[in-house]
Amino acid sequence: MSEKSFDTLAVHAGAETQEKHFGAVSVPIYNASLFAFSDAESGAKIHNYEAEGYFYSRLGNPTTDALEKALCELEKGEDALCFASGMAAITTSILGLVETGSHIVAPESHYATTGSFLRLLAEKFGVETTFIDATNAENYKLAARVNTRIFYLETPANPTLQITDIAEVAKGAREAGVISIADNTFATPFNQNPLSFGVDLVVHSATKYLGGHSDLSAGAIIGNREIVDKIRHSTMKLFGGCLSPNTAWLVLRGIKTLAVRMEKHNSNAQKIAGFLANHEKVKAVFHPSLTNHQNHEIAKKQMRGFGGMIAFDVGTIEAGKIFLNNLKLCTIATSLGGVETIAQHSASMTNANTPKELREKAGISDGLIRLSVGIENSDDLIEDLRQALMII
């Protein structure tokens, strides 16, 4: 049978594990922290990873395992690991792959807490990060040093929607002998598969689109078996930020509708980006679908759809706050990827702790609004945005 299309995969991903669960169509939730061995010999083998099986849920659980298998299918990876949050996935992975004196290259525009973590690594452990303009893949190579261990990507980037050429950075990483990691939270595997462009590891905040309903915290990594295994047996085991089986089940349920949700997120966002681009109160709009987006051509090359995230500039911090306060349908909140449309003002919220100079360098202007476009009716959303923009 030829390779299944994404919407089919999303519904059935991880289903081969049904056999293990008496044919249960929905993977059961294994609320067990430990698993008994049938005898000492087989117990020792399972515990030492010489035989398949489970022994302790921090290190493996059948429900979480089903989610990891599903994520491998969707992201086209060899292996996966789930975590209690996106940040647990990011910090555990990076710490598992660097040592004191290592160097990382990362984009100037990134999820603010990832940046705080990279700065903390430099202060406390001497692991320095060079932040570059990732809209030009060449800058990764230019910033590489003999001690560089990781090229870190986030594309589309939070909150600016900047796009990085994944294949170019992955090629540069291979040539330089460093590991490439891509945060695929904004795009989701529906729109983009970084592993197919040669990246070694994908990270996700499954709190966002994978879960999809603003009701859980989860994270995951997917990719090269050797790298995932290295993280599993070092920092994952030691830090213990594992995902609970209850939450793994919620993410699995979310994934079943990922394709239909993403289709609507994509089409709504494209319509809204077009509306905002023609509005007199809006200074600039950033969405990879727009032909005037700086890296629209690269986005077209590597994305199947342009995603549900939009950023737009209303001019000033004050205008940003007035706009949010006048929204009637959209929710004011700092997360994204849920079925409801969520708006936030980056300078006073998610990037309030980013020094102004770094914020501006990353393209986060005072009036930047980040919109996570939901799956409501696009006309209703446009009407809400129109009336809130009229007041600023």
Ligand SMILES: Cc1ncc(COP(=O)(O)O)c(C=O)c1O
């Ligand atoms: C792009 C991106 N990566 C990672 C994270 C961190 O995920 P979590 O909040 O699940 O820890 C976020 C959170 O907003 C994000 O937007």
